[in-house]
Amino acid sequence: MATIFQGLGGGAATATALTNSFDSKKLLLPSSRRSLSERKASFLVVRSDGSVNLNLGSSNARARRVNQLITNAVATKADSSAASAASKPGHELLLYEALREGIEEEMDRDPHVCVMGEDVGHYGGSYKVTRGLADKYGDLRVLDTPIAENSFTGMGIGAAMTGLRPIVEGMNMGFLLLAFNQISNNCGMLHYTSGGQFTIPIVIRGPGGVGRQLGAEHSQRLESYFQSIPGIQMVACSTPYNAKGLMKAAIRSENPVILFEHVLLYNLKERIPDEEYICNLEEAEMVRPGEHVTILTYSRMRYHVMQAAKTLVNKGYDPEVIDIRSLKPFDLHTIGNSVKKTHRVLIVEECMRTGGIGASLTAAITENFHDYLDAPIVCLSSQDVPTPYAGTLEEWTVVQPAQIVTAVEHLCQ
Amino acid sequence: MAAASAFSATKFTQPLPLNTTTSRSHDKHQSFFDPLKTTSSSSSFLGSTRKLRLNSASKFNHLANSNRRSAVVAVSDVVKEKKVKSTTNLLITKEEGLKVYEDMILGRSFEDMCAQMYYRGKMFGFVHLYNGQEAVSSGFIKLLKQEDSVVSTYRDHVHALSKGVPARAVMSELFGKTTGCCRGQGGSMHMFSKEHNLLGGFAFIGEGIPVATGAAFSSKYRREVLKQADCDHVTLAFFGDGTCNNGQFFECLNMAALWKLPIVFVVENNLWAIGMSHLRATSDPEIWKKGPAFGMPGVHVDGMDVLKVREVAKEAIGRARRGEGPTLVECETYRFRGHSLADPDELRDPAEKAHYAARDPITALKKYMIENSLASEAELKAIEKKIDEVLEDAVEFAEESPLPSRSQLLENVFADPRGFGIGPDGQYRCEDPKFTEGTAHV
Numbered sequence: 001m002a003t004i005f006q007g008l009g010g011g012a013a014t015a016t017a018l019t020n021s022f023d024s025k026k027l028l029l030p031s032s033r034r035s036l037s038e039r040k041a042s043f044l045v046v047r048s049d050g051s052v053n054l055n056l057g058s059s060n061a062r063a064r065r066v067n068q069l070i071t072n073a074v075a076t077k078a079d080s081s082a083a084s085a086a087s088k089p090g091h092e093l094l095l096y097e098a099l100r101e102g103i104e105e106e107m108d109r110d111p112h113v114c115v116m117g118e119d120v121g122h123y124g125g126s127y128k129v130t131r132g133l134a135d136k137y138g139d140l141r142v143l144d145t146p147i148a149e150n151s152f153t154g155m156g157i158g159a160a161m162t163g164l165r166p167i168v169e170g171m172n173m174g175f176l177l178l179a180f181n182q183i184s185n186n187c188g189m190l191h192y193t194s195g196g197q198f199t200i201p202i203v204i205r206g207p208g209g210v211g212r213q214l215g216a217e218h219s220q221r222l223e224s225y226f227q228s229i230p231g232i233q234m235v236a237c238s239t240p241y242n243a244k245g246l247m248k249a250a251i252r253s254e255n256p257v258i259l260f261e262h263v264l265l266y267n268l269k270e271r272i273p274d275e276e277y278i279c280n281l282e283e284a285e286m287v288r289p290g291e292h293v294t295i296l297t298y299s300r301m302r303y304h305v306m307q308a309a310k311t312l313v314n315k316g317y318d319p320e321v322i323d324i325r326s327l328k329p330f331d332l333h334t335i336g337n338s339v340k341k342t343h344r345v346l347i348v349e350e351c352m353r354t355g356g357i358g359a360s361l362t363a364a365i366t367e368n369f370h371d372y373l374d375a376p377i378v379c380l381s382s383q384d385v386p387t388p389y390a391g392t393l394e395e396w397t398v399v400q401p402a403q404i405v406t407a408v409e410h411l412c413q
Numbered sequence: 414m415a416a417a418s419a420f421s422a423t424k425f426t427q428p429l430p431l432n433t434t435t436s437r438s439h440d441k442h443q444s445f446f447d448p449l450k451t452t453s454s455s456s457s458f459l460g461s462t463r464k465l466r467l468n469s470a471s472k473f474n475h476l477a478n479s480n481r482r483s484a485v486v487a488v489s490d491v492v493k494e495k496k497v498k499s500t501t502n503l504l505i506t507k508e509e510g511l512k513v514y515e516d517m518i519l520g521r522s523f524e525d526m527c528a529q530m531y532y533r534g535k536m537f538g539f540v541h542l543y544n545g546q547e548a549v550s551s552g553f554i555k556l557l558k559q560e561d562s563v564v565s566t567y568r569d570h571v572h573a574l575s576k577g578v579p580a581r582a583v584m585s586e587l588f589g590k591t592t593g594c595c596r597g598q599g600g601s602m603h604m605f606s607k608e609h610n611l612l613g614g615f616a617f618i619g620e621g622i623p624v625a626t627g628a629a630f631s632s633k634y635r636r637e638v639l640k641q642a643d644c645d646h647v648t649l650a651f652f653g654d655g656t657c658n659n660g661q662f663f664e665c666l667n668m669a670a671l672w673k674l675p676i677v678f679v680v681e682n683n684l685w686a687i688g689m690s691h692l693r694a695t696s697d698p699e700i701w702k703k704g705p706a707f708g709m710p711g712v713h714v715d716g717m718d719v720l721k722v723r724e725v726a727k728e729a730i731g732r733a734r735r736g737e738g739p740t741l742v743e744c745e746t747y748r749f750r751g752h753s754l755a756d757p758d759e760l761r762d763p764a765e766k767a768h769y770a771a772r773d774p775i776t777a778l779k780k781y782m783i784e785n786s787l788a789s790e791a792e793l794k795a796i797e798k799k800i801d802e803v804l805e806d807a808v809e810f811a812e813e814s815p816l817p818s819r820s821q822l823l824e825n826v827f828a829d830p831r832g833f834g835i836g837p838d839g840q841y842r843c844e845d846p847k848f849t850e851g852t853a854h855v
Contacts, residue, residue, distance in 0.1 A: 111639055140638055151623040151664035158627020181620055194605035195596035196825035233832045254828035282834050329834025336837040368837050
């Protein structure tokens with residue numbers, strides 16, 4: 001399944017031509033940029049409110065640039081003028097390249113990091129996330145597995161228990177349903193069941209979500225199924241910037257982390273910093289500050305929300321958009337602060353209605369911030385239907401920007 | 414990678430095509446299953462014969478027998494060779510014999526004590542006892558180094574003991590005390606020990622096999638990627654006959670053979686999966702044959718005979734250590750008790766049980782050691798007494814150990830407790846003082 005999807009936003013700007021012509025120099029980490037050791041010195045963690053931890057000088061400029069980067073990611077045309085205002089130019093790349101960069105940097109940094117999955121090696125990954133890595137690191141470090149999800153995920157868990165740091169790829173997230181036994185019983189639970197003796201620093205990642213007419217089984221959103229498993233963390237990336245940052249954080253984390261990518265976001269283009277950074281796994285990302293309503297979203301729906309936001313702004317509304325990023329656990333601080341400010345919450349997600357992330361989030365907000373709400377929480381989710389093949393039907397199963405606009409108008413009456 | 418080239422020159426490896434018959438060794442040390450041959454040597458319990466099922470439909474027997482006519486005979490050659498070379502004609506030294514004997518006595522006594530404690534209300538839940546199968550655990554695990562890994566199933570107490578986990582730690586774990594090897598959080602079916610490289614204890618059958626495959630993968634990775642040239646750690650995966658019909662078993666046989674992982678798949682075929690007879694569940698009940706189908710040797714051994722198991726284990730572990738790849742070893746064994754302490758064990762034929770009780774591996778080893786002047790009656794009795802004391806001490810320790818306190822509830826859910834996330838006040842939940850009390854809202 002190597003179909004390349006257009007980036008979101010309707011335009012064809014991030015077309016295949018771009019991906020074929022990417023600069024191969026960008027793939028080799030240290031040569032085109034400063035060395036890793038230099039980069040370590042300027043390590044930074046960007047917090048969701050744009051403030052920067054640790055030791056960088058131009059923190060304000062960077063904070064501003066972070067916000068600018070995020071909004072730029074919505075547009076399909078690469079707008080480099082904002083980025084060039086910053087002190088360091090950074091480099092432009094597509095989301096799947098950002099993921100790869102994250103993996104590669106971590107594999108360089110720690111020889112225990114390895115990749116396993118179907119077609120991750122010689123084929124380069126069905127979405128090109130691991131392209132070139134097998135040539136660089138060899139067939140054992142970038143392992144092409146047979147088609148046995150349950151067993152190779154379990155193998156990854158056993159390897160993690162004995163000192164390695166594997167990244168297990170589900171070619172499509174839906175395939176990981178076959179690995180549910182291992183993910184639930186072993187991945188999540190063994191640290192506790194062994195009394196803390198064994199850690200399982202595994203990263204399980206893969207593309208999920210509704211694509212372009214892929215049919216029901218290739219359009220699944222497993223975040224709702226996995227969220228109850230104790231002992232795991234779940235994050236969803238949505239921009240090249242946070243994709244790389246979350247990937248690196250997930251690899252470094254001692255906890256098992258499931259990283260949800262989206263089939264339609266792999267060709268998003270963005271300019272990201274040259275120097276090393278990670279994104280905090282437990283934090284949400286402030287996409288657009290506002291006053292009237294809090295819109296909580298993640299993954300692809302962020303772009304539908306931002307599109308709706310443009311319309312809303314024209315109509316005089318001021319939505320605050322937060323990409324929750326951390327699906328388990330929820331960042332109740334960022335979310336709470338927003339609720340306390342706007343008093344209205346709209347959740348926009350691609351998960352199914354029943355038992356989805358939105359359902360859990362609604363419960364968490366009601367439990368913690370009930371007093372601050374002026375209206376009931378509205379949750380827009382995908383329909384509880386198996387995703388149909390036909391384009392029109394598929395469009396109606398997921399939340400569209402028009403629905404978001406209507407919901408906000410309704411909420412703000 | 415061509416599976417055929419995975420075979421090395423050692424005798425162990427070549428699986429023969431089904432229609433080949435080779436001359437059988439009449440050696441009393443023959444260790445492959447042959448119901449047609451009866452060796453009744455009185456001084457050695459090494460002749461293994463029994464019908465697969467005493468009163469089964471003759472059709473099954475016939476089918477099984479006709480398949481068995483062409484067997485992998487390589488093991489007997491190995492054993493014969495070894496026998497010719499050894500000057501003493503014995504399969505074990507005194508020291509080794511005593512070590513193995515002590516281990517089997519420990520296993521048996523421990524399990525008997527477990528039954529006692531369970532009925533006295535000291536341990537709860539599902540408890541699966543290993544009585545009768547000690548030869549497999551002692552035969553294999555006593556050959557391992559501390560750095561080698563063992564993965565087991567829910568019938569894991571004796572594997573833990575053989576691997577070196579102290580009896581005190583296992584008993585405490587069973588009592589649910591905080592001094593247990595898993596702090597009381599695992600229980601009977603989840604014995605883990607990082608120090609002794611016991612990677613579990615799994616409740617679902619088959620789910621430990623991929624974990625074992627991963628441990629073997631780590632070993633290979635260390636040797637080839639991390640360049641730790643002396644890393645030759647081997648992993649043993651123990652599981653039963655019921656598991657051999659499960660997908661994870663086959664998937665891991667494939668991967669292990671494909672990548673020549675240093676792993677030995679040890680099947681403890683005790684013929685019963687709770688109340689499901691192996692013959693009723695399996696199209697071809699000869700599990701060892703499934704090894705060659707994936708490109709690894711498959712060996713069948715009498716699992717009631719610790720010396721035979723040891724010989725096979727030496728070869729299989731040696732193969733793995735040398736980097737020659739995995740082996741599938743089917744140990745024909747029997748559990749004297751029910752599936753678990755909750756199993757009334759009414760389905761199994763008493764004649765079958767009596768047949769195997771007569772081949773108790775501990776009695777057999779004792780007889781062998783005495784008849785071959787490896788040990789005296791007194792020495793063996795001394796071992797038994799010592800083990801009794803170890804167990805008494807273990808029970809006492811477990812009784813006196815404290816139960817886990819509330820503070821243990823939320824620890825160890827995450828290796829990095831920041832995984833509980835950020836609370837409404839902006840603090841990580843694990844920084845909440847109530848977190849260590851176990852009462853924090855997460």
